[in-house]
Amino acid sequence: MSSAEGARPASFARRVSGTLYRRPGLRLGGLLTAPLGYLVVVYLGALGLLLMSAFWTTDEFSGNLVKSFTWANFHAVATTSVYRTVLIRSVGVAAAVTVICTAVAFPMAFFMAKVAPVRLRRGLVVAVLTPLWASYLVKAFAWRSMFSGDGVLDWALTPFGLSSPGFGLPATVVVLSYLWLPYMILPIYAGLERLPESMLEASADLGAKAGRTFRSVVLPLTIPAVVAGSIFTFSLSLGDYITVQIVGGKTQLIGNLIQTNVGAANNLPLAAALATLPIVIMVGYLLAVRRTGALDNL
Amino acid sequence: MRLSRGARAALAVAMTLGLAVIYVPLGVVIVSSFNTDKTFGWPPSGFTLEWWRRAVDNVGARDALATSVKAGFGATAIALVLGTLLSFAVARYRFFGRDVVSILVVLPIALPGIVTGIALSSAIQTTLRPIGIDFGLFTVIIGHATFCVVIVYNNVLARLRRTSGSLEEASMDLGAGVFTTFRHVTFPAVRSALFAGGLLAFALSFDEVIVTTFTAGAGVQTLPIWILSNLTRPNQAPIVNVVAAVLIVASVVPVWLAQRVSADTAGGRL
Numbered sequence: 001m002s003s004a005e006g007a008r009p010a011s012f013a014r015r016v017s018g019t020l021y022r023r024p025g026l027r028l029g030g031l032l033t034a035p036l037g038y039l040v041v042v043y044l045g046a047l048g049l050l051l052m053s054a055f056w057t058t059d060e061f062s063g064n065l066v067k068s069f070t071w072a073n074f075h076a077v078a079t080t081s082v083y084r085t086v087l088i089r090s091v092g093v094a095a096a097v098t099v100i101c102t103a104v105a106f107p108m109a110f111f112m113a114k115v116a117p118v119r120l121r122r123g124l125v126v127a128v129l130t131p132l133w134a135s136y137l138v139k140a141f142a143w144r145s146m147f148s149g150d151g152v153l154d155w156a157l158t159p160f161g162l163s164s165p166g167f168g169l170p171a172t173v174v175v176l177s178y179l180w181l182p183y184m185i186l187p188i189y190a191g192l193e194r195l196p197e198s199m200l201e202a203s204a205d206l207g208a209k210a211g212r213t214f215r216s217v218v219l220p221l222t223i224p225a226v227v228a229g230s231i232f233t234f235s236l237s238l239g240d241y242i243t244v245q246i247v248g249g250k251t252q253l254i255g256n257l258i259q260t261n262v263g264a265a266n267n268l269p270l271a272a273a274l275a276t277l278p279i280v281i282m283v284g285y286l287l288a289v290r291r292t293g294a295l296d297n298l
Numbered sequence: 299m300r301l302s303r304g305a306r307a308a309l310a311v312a313m314t315l316g317l318a319v320i321y322v323p324l325g326v327v328i329v330s331s332f333n334t335d336k337t338f339g340w341p342p343s344g345f346t347l348e349w350w351r352r353a354v355d356n357v358g359a360r361d362a363l364a365t366s367v368k369a370g371f372g373a374t375a376i377a378l379v380l381g382t383l384l385s386f387a388v389a390r391y392r393f394f395g396r397d398v399v400s401i402l403v404v405l406p407i408a409l410p411g412i413v414t415g416i417a418l419s420s421a422i423q424t425t426l427r428p429i430g431i432d433f434g435l436f437t438v439i440i441g442h443a444t445f446c447v448v449i450v451y452n453n454v455l456a457r458l459r460r461t462s463g464s465l466e467e468a469s470m471d472l473g474a475g476v477f478t479t480f481r482h483v484t485f486p487a488v489r490s491a492l493f494a495g496g497l498l499a500f501a502l503s504f505d506e507v508i509v510t511t512f513t514a515g516a517g518v519q520t521l522p523i524w525i526l527s528n529l530t531r532p533n534q535a536p537i538v539n540v541v542a543a544v545l546i547v548a549s550v551v552p553v554w555l556a557q558r559v560s561a562d563t564a565g566g567r568l
Contacts, residue, residue, distance in 0.1 A: 016476075016477075017477050018475065024391070027476070028387055028391045030383075034379070034380055035380040035383050036384070036402075038447070043405065043414075045421060049417065049424060050417040050421070107308075107316075110309060111312065111313040124313070126550075126554060126557055127317055129553045129556075130553050132501065133545075134324060135545050136507060137525045138525065138542035141327075142326050152326055178323070181316075181320065210305060231404070231408055235409065240410070242507060255412045258416065262416050268420055272416070275413045275416060279409060282409050286408055290397070295404060
């Protein structure tokens with residue numbers, strides 16, 4: 001502060017600013033307190049409570065929580081064969097959706113980022129982003145009416161001697177892939193866009209054909225983006241219970257089991273024990289992919 | 299990358315087919331909103347504006363829309379503040395546990411919605427209810443904010459990584475305080491990222507069903523909850539279809555806005 005200013009008392013804001021300037025630790029603390037406080041207290045706190053209740057039981061007659069420690073819920077989850085079947089099915093659906101989304105999204109993102117003329121790019125991004133805003137439920141029900149007996153699919157397939165597959169597991173996978181496709185296209189597109197043109201030229205100058213450049217340069221550098229997209233497609237599919245109710249017929253996924261236990265069955269402890277399965281899977285997945293740098297590509 | 303003519307053509311075909319698959323179901327919804335047949339059989343049996351007329355008069359849908367907008371604004375506001383603070387800490391400082399923070403912030407969006415939903419629901423029941431805060435709009439906003447933070451965080455962080463801290467240092471060397479520097483140097487640099495992140499956060503909140511189901515309580519109905527409860531009623535289904543068609547058409551506006559404002563080609567990061 002200059003000596004001319006020093007004659008009059010510094011304003012409060014000026015003094016706070018000075019203190020913050022001199023103390024980086026204080027600045028960091030100020031930045032971190034509110035967001036970490038929120039995430040830790042609200043989110044981790046709630047998760048912690050949920051995990052705790054997985055060790056409790058409900059009173060069979062009153063339906064109230066009995067807060068005494070027991071492994072019974074985890075024992076039930078581990079030994080009941082229905083739960084295992086449903087878990088395997090859910091992971092299978094999530095994996096299938098992720099694979100389908102990647103297979104469909106990669107060529108589209110590649111076209112958008114590297115092939116389409118620059119003036120077209122913006123329009124294409126808008127075209128891919130827009131459905132993200134159109135309601136999830138609306139899209140699921142649009143597919144329901146398309147899969148139904150006298151729907152669009154039947155109408156379009158009948159001339160070829162085929163019919164709509166109807167409601168069930170295949171329909172669920174199709175609709176989930178449809179719903180989460182933009183979540184895969186966008187990270188891959190962003191990843192491909194960041195890929196410097198000069199690297200591709202260098203590869204070509206060194207004699208690599210398009211296929212070789214793709215395998216040795218493009219793919220390794222966009223893997224983090226694909227993994228980032230897969231976090232969305234996998235997790236969103238793993239926890240879904242609404243789409244499967246709409247187009248899945250009688251199919252049950254882990255989300256349905258959790259939801260019935262919270263709702264109709266009023267058995268929060270068992271639901272909590274079931275919920276630890278997707279938590280363990282997703283946290284394990286996040287830790288495993290952290291090294292690829294995927295979290296910076298979300 | 300020098301692609302052969304065939305490869306380029308194949309990619310263009312993939313793009314066209316992909317867009318077709320994305321838009322056909324949306325088109326079906328819009329066409330069905332004019333269909334005289336209540337069960338949306340295909341092809342449509344006739345043209346009518348009756349459902350649109352009824353939808354305009356539907357009080358439930360209008361109230362739900364207002365609730366959704368309120369929840370969206372609330373959650374976005376919280377997310378903008380918390381997400382920005384956190385992204386600055388992660389981008390500009392080295393501290394113990396920085397990697398843990400980057401996992402913690404994606405956790406609410408990486409864990410399935412139903413897990414977040416039942417966790418928040420049972421936490422509200424055991425901690426907030428005894429002190430007189432019941433399920434309502436407030437709890438919906440709290441719930442949505444948990445997964446909106448990461449959207450703003452990602453957008454601002456990406457921007458901060460590309461703008462060097464030396465501009466801020468220069469500003470401070472020239473005598474500007476912490477707040478003046480933020481107002482004149484830092485904020486203008488991240489403004490469009492904030493806008494893009496805020497828009498996407500709003501979109502996510504506006505469309506959320508699962509966490510909302512578990513945090514809303516009986517009195518609060520957001521638009522997705524209204525849609526969910528009305529779609530299965532034969533008399534209401536055509537009106538829901540109209541609301542859906544409106545949402546589809548209206549969704550062009552925010553995306554277009556984000557594209558205009560944001561210099562980022564992706565117009566926002568998830």
